[in-house]
Amino acid sequence: MRKQIMVIGLGQFGMGLIKTLAKKNAEVIALDVDQKKVQMASAYAAQVLCCDATDEDMLRQLNPASRDVCICATGDQSKEAAIICTALLKQMGARRVIARANDELHARILSLVGADEVINPEWAFGERFANRVINEAILEEMSLGSDLVVTEFKTPGAFANKSLLDLNLRRRYEMTVVAIRAAQSGQVKLAQPEEVLHRDDILVVVSTIGSVSRLLDETKEPR
Missing domain, CATH: 3.30.70.1450 (Regulator of K+ conductance, C-terminal domain)
Structure with missing residues (x-):
């Protein structure tokens, strides 16, 4: 059965992520507030949406609890948005939430609001x-x-x-x-x-x- 993965935030990290996930036959839904990025992502993701993932009503309609993994990759764009989005995903029953952090304080806050895993690709690399x-x-x-x-x-x-x-x-x-x-x-x-x-x-x-x-x-x- 194909993994169902939600990726929120289509910066360089998020875009690279959905390309690789698509190659691995995952079913990806990709979200971003930038229409141009959403259009680019449409070549790889099964579903793309131009929307604000901090909008609680909109995010609930996407049923995060039905996804195998939800990845909040907005860390390079907005710390506040990443924190709100991560908290909402957990409140809505998301099984596994991975969030991208900008710095150590951001990472601690993301963990406190419910992130199952916090990553920083730049640190790791x-x-x-x-x-x-x-x-x-x-x-x-x-x-x-x-x-x-x-x-x-x-x-x-x-x-x-x-x-x-x-x-x-x-x-x-x-x-x-x-x-x-x-x-x-x-x-x-x-x-x-x-x-x-x-x-x-x-x-x-x-x-x-x-x-x-x-x-x-x-x-x-x-x-």
């Missing part, structure tokens, strides 16, 4: 990008809550021709290798203990925060 700046071997990183991360990085030269069993990364660095992308073929496969690594293979690991940076620092090759 900034954190991931900073790690890539510090360690060039890190290709991508994604948070899994407050203490775990999924990281994609190039295999250090020191690990070449050694198996995961020999390296014992779980004990040494508090990380679990879940997948490997072979450097030569580009093939992705689930990691096995006897898997032998090659230089420039790409590892996907789940680890505690800072573990990958520590591994890369300890295995850094002299220039």
